[in-house]
Amino acid sequence: MAMARTMTLLLVAAALVVTSCGAWKVNIRMPTVAAMDDAMAPLIHALRPLLGSGRHAGVPCDSWRLGVEAYNVRDWKAVPASCEDYVGHYMLGSHYRRDSKVVIDQAIAYVDSLKLAGNGKEVWVFDVDETTVSNLPYYAKHGFGATPFNVTSFNAYAQEGSAPALPETRRLYNKLLSVGIKPVILTGRAEYLRASTATNLRRQGYSGWMTLLLKAPGFKGSSLAFKSSERQKLQDAGYIIVGNIGDQWSDILGAPEGARTFKLPDPMYYIG
Ligand SMILES: *[C@@H]1O[C@H](CO)[C@@H](O)[C@H](O)[C@H]1NC(C)=O
Numbered sequence: 001m002a003m004a005r006t007m008t009l010l011l012v013a014a015a016l017v018v019t020s021c022g023a024w025k026v027n028i029r030m031p032t033v034a035a036m037d038d039a040m041a042p043l044i045h046a047l048r049p050l051l052g053s054g055r056h057a058g059v060p061c062d063s064w065r066l067g068v069e070a071y072n073v074r075d076w077k078a079v080p081a082s083c084e085d086y087v088g089h090y091m092l093g094s095h096y097r098r099d100s101k102v103v104i105d106q107a108i109a110y111v112d113s114l115k116l117a118g119n120g121k122e123v124w125v126f127d128v129d130e131t132t133v134s135n136l137p138y139y140a141k142h143g144f145g146a147t148p149f150n151v152t153s154f155n156a157y158a159q160e161g162s163a164p165a166l167p168e169t170r171r172l173y174n175k176l177l178s179v180g181i182k183p184v185i186l187t188g189r190a191e192y193l194r195a196s197t198a199t200n201l202r203r204q205g206y207s208g209w210m211t212l213l214l215k216a217p218g219f220k221g222s223s224l225a226f227k228s229s230e231r232q233k234l235q236d237a238g239y240i241i242v243g244n245i246g247d248q249w250s251d252i253l254g255a256p257e258g259a260r261t262f263k264l265p266d267p268m269y270y271i272g
Pocket residue numbers: 150151152153
C-alpha cells in the first residue's frame with residue numbers, strides 16, 4: 001500500500017536523524033501501526049529542540065503560526081509575547097516573501113486557467129493591509145503584533161500613506177490588468193483614510209482599480225459582515241467576482257466569497 005510505503009520512508013528518514021544524533025535506533029521494518037506510533041512519538045520529542053523557535057504555553061511558535069494560518073487558532077488579540085522574535089524573523093527574513101510567492105503563483109496559474117468572457121464585468125477583490133501593501137514599518141516598532149492593536153497610532157501611520165507594496169501581490173494585480181480583470185480594492189480601513197490609502201497605492205505602483213471601497217463611519221458589524229455585504233453589492237450590480245485575496249480569513253469567508261479565494265500569510269494580527 002502507498003500509505004505503508006510512505007510510513008516506511010518516513011521511518012527511514014527518522015532513523016537517519018536519530019542515528020545521526022546517536023540517541024537511539026529504530027527498527028525500520030515496523031510490523032504494526034501500534035509499534036510505529038511507539039517509535040514515532042519519541043522521535044517527535046527528539047526533533048523539537050532542533051526547531052529553534054520560541055514557545056507559547058508549550059507550543060512552538062511555528063506550530064502556533066500554522067494554527068493561525070489554518071484558522072484553527074481564532075479570535076486572538078496579540079502575538080504571544082514569547083513568539084515576538086519568531087514572528088519578527090519570519091516577517092523580515094525570506095520566509096514571508098517565499099510563502100507569499102507560493103500563494104501568488106497559485107493565483108496566477110488560476111488566472112491563466114480561466115476562460116474569460118472579457119465583458120468588463122469580471123473583477124478581483126483585493127484587501128489592502130498586508131495584502132496590497134505591507135505595514136511592517138509600523139509593526140516592527142510595535143512588537144510584530146505582540147502588543148495589542150492600537151487603532152489611534154495605526155491610523156496615524158496609515159494616514160502617512162507610506163506603506164511599501166507587497167511585490168508578489170503587485171505582480172498578480174498587474175497580471176489581472178493585462179487580462180482585463182478589474183481590480184476592486186475592499187478594505188476595512190475607515191472612509192476618512194480614502195485619500196491617503198489611494199495615494200499610498202498609487203505611490204507603490206498600483207493603478208487602474210475599478211473602485212476603492214472603505215468602511216462607512218456608521219458601520220457597526222464585523223469585518224466579515226462588511227466585506228461580504230460589499231461583495232454582494234458587486235454581484236447584484238452584475239459583476240462576476242472571479243477571485244478574492246486577503247491576509248485575513250474574514251477577507252475570504254462569507255458569501256459571496258468569489259469563485260476562488262487566496263489567503264496570504266499574516267501571523268501579526270487577527271481581524272474577525
Ligand atoms: C495608542 O497610541 C496613541 C498614539 O500614539 C497613544 O497616545 C496611546 O497611549 C496608545 N494607547 C495605548 C493603550 O497604548
